Amino acid sequence: MLGRYKGFLLDIDGVLVRGGKALPGAKEALEELRKRGPVLLLTNNSTKSRAGTAKRLMEAGIPAKAEEVLPSSFVAAKFLRGEFGPVRYWFIGESGIPEEMEALGHILVGPEEAEWLVVGMDRNLSYEKLSQALRALLRGARLLATNEDPTFPTPEGLVPGAGAVVGALRGMGFPPEIVVGKPSPIAFRVALNLLGFHPEEVLMIGDRLDTDVAGAKALGMDTALVLSGVTSREDLLGAKNKPTFVAEDLAGLVREEFLAG
Numbered sequence: 001m002l003g004r005y006k007g008f009l010l011d012i013d014g015v016l017v018r019g020g021k022a023l024p025g026a027k028e029a030l031e032e033l034r035k036r037g038p039v040l041l042l043t044n045n046s047t048k049s050r051a052g053t054a055k056r057l058m059e060a061g062i063p064a065k066a067e068e069v070l071p072s073s074f075v076a077a078k079f080l081r082g083e084f085g086p087v088r089y090w091f092i093g094e095s096g097i098p099e100e101m102e103a104l105g106h107i108l109v110g111p112e113e114a115e116w117l118v119v120g121m122d123r124n125l126s127y128e129k130l131s132q133a134l135r136a137l138l139r140g141a142r143l144l145a146t147n148e149d150p151t152f153p154t155p156e157g158l159v160p161g162a163g164a165v166v167g168a169l170r171g172m173g174f175p176p177e178i179v180v181g182k183p184s185p186i187a188f189r190v191a192l193n194l195l196g197f198h199p200e201e202v203l204m205i206g207d208r209l210d211t212d213v214a215g216a217k218a219l220g221m222d223t224a225l226v227l228s229g230v231t232s233r234e235d236l237l238g239a240k241n242k243p244t245f246v247a248e249d250l251a252g253l254v255r256e257e258f259l260a261g
């Protein structure tokens with residue numbers, strides 16, 4: 001029944017890859033989707049740029065182009081550019097944030113001169129970085145969070161996500177003014193604009209009810225939940241945000257709903 005959609009938005013972790021490896025059949029299922037319409041890969045992970053995220057996918061065994069990938073680092077840079085033009089910024093995060101901010105014409109300045117503080121997951125978070133961020137905020141910088149994911153899955157288990165950085169800033173009295181990552185409508189609007197389709201023409205495929213499904217549904221998109229990530233069938237029972245489709249994994253979704261229909 002997926003034939004009614006003109007385009008597809010896919011989450012990456014738990015849908016295409018898990019623990020640095022492609023999920024079984026994910027590569028072939030993605031190729032099948034690409035034959036039916038344009039596909040964009042929308043991830044809250046801000047540690048890498050579009051090119052860096054595409055490389056991560058390649059290394060996992062999923063060929064993807066940089067133009068197909070929308071990490072929240074890119075969504076943040078794109079959103080700021082569209083709303084405010086080029087801005088002067090400071091950041092806490094990994095290489096994805098400055099790479100995408102520079103690519104879209106924003107200017108990295110010192111914390112005291114920043115109009116915006118852009119934050120995301122940072123595996124080298126330090127007291128010094130929090131102090132710099134506080135200086136920026138006290139001088140009036142506006143706070144944009146790439147996402148607020150509390151944790152991040154690795155092969156060794158969960159590690160602190162962007163929510164840990166946002167939480168530290170919130171603890172200093174500065175909640176984010178804007179969050180661009182899923183479930184924020186900003187992430188989905190940037191993706192829909194790039195696809196050039198209306199929400200009802202696009203299917204969002206993800207593994208999380210609170211971000212992928214809730215965010216897409218709020219904009220009027222249909223959703224497919226795959227159970228190859230963090231959500232189990234039991235989680236679905238009491239869920240208020242029910243997806244349009246449920247499948248064991250991406251390969252199963254495409255096989256059951258597409259090739260059959």
Ligand SMILES: [Mg+2]
Binds near residue numbers: 206
């Ligand atoms: Mg996921």
